[in-house]
Amino acid sequence: MNKNDKKDELNLPEFTIENILQTGNWMNENFSDHLKQYALSIQQYKVLRSLKDLNGKPTDLLTLQSQMVSKNSNTTRLVEKLRLKGLITRLQNEENRRKVDINITELGLNLLDEIAPAQLKFEKSIVGNLSKKEILSLNTLLEKIRNK
Numbered sequence: 001m002n003k004n005d006k007k008d009e010l011n012l013p014e015f016t017i018e019n020i021l022q023t024g025n026w027m028n029e030n031f032s033d034h035l036k037q038y039a040l041s042i043q044q045y046k047v048l049r050s051l052k053d054l055n056g057k058p059t060d061l062l063t064l065q066s067q068m069v070s071k072n073s074n075t076t077r078l079v080e081k082l083r084l085k086g087l088i089t090r091l092q093n094e095e096n097r098r099k100v101d102i103n104i105t106e107l108g109l110n111l112l113d114e115i116a117p118a119q120l121k122f123e124k125s126i127v128g129n130l131s132k133k134e135i136l137s138l139n140t141l142l143e144k145i146r147n148k
Contacts, residue, residue: 020145027126034122038115043073044082045115051088051104052112058091058101087111 031042040048050067051059065075079102082088087108093099104112127135 030126031122034118035115037118038111039085040111041078043068043070043078047075047078047082048087048104048108048112051102052109054104056103058093058103060093060099060102064102082108 028042035042035045038045046067046069047064050064061075061079064079065073068075079088079090083090085107087105089103089105091101091103093101130138
């Protein structure tokens, strides 16, 4: 039985949900495998990317948490692991002692620079069989599902 036959057996919403879940799991496994060579998890990579995008401005745990792919991520633990690797700093805010300022280090920036070419190749391998129009449509549809 091919996938098209399966669509006829299942109701379309059920098939769509199953397809999204399978694709999400497939993506997660591939992305995790890709980042293993850099000793990073997807969540750690996302934190580093978010910090790099701030161009040297510090951020806090709540802001990082809001940018995570998985809202269940333990951001405190992720930040501590990255700090222990020397990839970020975590300092108490001078103006608000209850707030912690988080910055990416030079070592963290260098790691992202090292990852960049392989990341681009990985991304192209994932969506390389889609046209730009298909990629844009896919993103629009996925956002539409999430933001109903």
